Amino acid sequence: MPRPMIRNLPAQTAQRRYEIAEHILRDNIVGGQLPLGLVLLEGPIADILQTSRAPVQRALLRLEADGLVHRFQGRGFLVGPQDAGLTPNRTDIKSFGLVIAQHADEALQSRSSWARIYNTVERDVAGCVVFGQYRIIEIELANHFKVSRTVVRDVLSRLQERGLVRKNQSSHWIAGPLTAQTIKDHFTLRRMLEPAALKAGAAAVDRERLTELFTRLAGLEASQPVDHLEKLEELQEQMIDICVLTTANEKTRELIRNNLLPVNAAERLLRHLGLPDDPTAITEMRLIVELLMRGAVDAAAAMLETHLDASMKRMIAQMKIVAIIPGPSVTADYLTHVE
Template sequence: MNTDPKAPERLYELVYRVLRDHLEADELPEGLVLLEGPIAEFFGTSRAPVQKALQMLNEEQRILRFEGRGYVVSKTGGNTVPIRMDIRQSGLTLPGDIDEAMKSRSSWQRIYGRIEREVATAAAFGRYRIHEARLASLFQVSRTVARDVLGRLHERGLVQKSSSSRWIAGPLTAAAMKEMYEIRKLLEPAALASAAPHLDRAVLTNMRDHMLTLELDHTNLTPELLHQFDRFLHVECLMKIDNKRMTSIIRQNQLPLATAQTFQQYLGLADESATLSEHRLVLELLIKESVDAAAAALVAHLESAQKRTLARLKVFSVVPAPQFSPFLVKTR
């Protein structure tokens, strides 16, 4: 979980805390079936943070896997009779401080994607200062929400704090990119090996099949799908490990993932057959439980990705900068 006392709690941490507190206080009935969908609707969030929170509670044996879908509340760990009821009538409530925090997180989630794309794009064109007040005004959110967004961008290595405590994006240089790839080649294969036992083979197989289909026919291949594949392999799979310091460092070196979409937007969608093939090979080996081979394949993929990225960065240097939103101010 988040170990930085100054950082805002992540959504899954908020969901986990509420459910844990209710379980510890015996406020949820024995046998209550907990499903991701209804809980996500109750919290006003997506299923992903709920899934993570339920997995954590299951690992702590606060809830048990249910023979059907989801989990079941069981204080005894024995044969509990499942109770299916509306989660809103189960005794689950949302404390005031959590309610406000959830609203804040929902606000930053709503605007995060657009801001991330624009910041990553700007970084490729030079050094930009991020004007926090303008960002908040432009997206009609509070300064607190704006800071939440910037904090998330900082976690992923997309922005930095200057010596005068101003938020800065870029410049994206070849030297910086090489450093990030060196870190990724050291950490990501080790993280993948640690995460392998926790990966769902059905999910891996579905993603592998999707990649194979697009390899054979690129007609439906889009930058968004490529980004989805990147995030699945380099983020979702790797975040399954328990070493939170390692996951934090991995997240801080994800600028190459964010800038890949920028390159595709301004340089066009190049032949991505190699990228798809490299991703698919890693998944194939994970499905076969050849973990060491999968880690080695990931190293090979990152080495190839580094070469492709540096080549695109060189071409990108002659592309004129577009007009960015007013919250991005070009600096020297």
């Protein structure tokens, strides 16, 4: 896979991240590195630029206003003008090797240094909160990763935005505990947001990806449960991405993603502990996808509500099992268990 090419160009004045992302994409579109009809998605571009999705989304909107990209009946934007009759090209953008000016690369790196440790910190935190409440000590976190306190605060602020940590009355950073009640709270929000998002974005669903997901789910239903469960997390993410996150409301998409973070982290941990999943989740997802394929949008949304209710009950049942399992003997050195 081609790596992004860094060009050594004269430095420019300080820019916001969305402006940097916009200039990089604009230069690659005008220069022909990104072909007409290529589907541009926020996530893969954010990965390449090592930034969050928000600046990429804003950059794409600015490019749309200039006619360099346009929306279509699917997720993302197509490179090229609206009336060009372009066929969507879903080749992974990472295979094209974006050309990135040296000053832009340096600006992105300096602004997103928190991103290089964020996933590890998120995983460490998520791995212990089922077992109780933990304090995160800033200076120990900084020493652990050999980064500045500023970077640490950026990481903790983003974890706070996503509901994974909070500050207590003493201004200490606290993670957990993840309890049955917090799970209920997250699923209550899911039930409010996700069926409504499915309805709002139904017309923009990528029919090809929807059909592929249905075929895969239907095939797994006929296989052994062990085959279901190994792929359950990936399938859940695909179902949400294809069926729910097609709504044009970026704020709703952001709320859904952030609310899912602690839920997915808890499910991942419970799975890691060896607790069994329920293969009926595959059937529930297959029914959601099938109803959406048939144009029964209201029925698909109702089935999604049923799936969320069942998922919540399954997860709470697993939490009861965890209550009798000893906590982890080793955690990251910047995490301190609070009795």
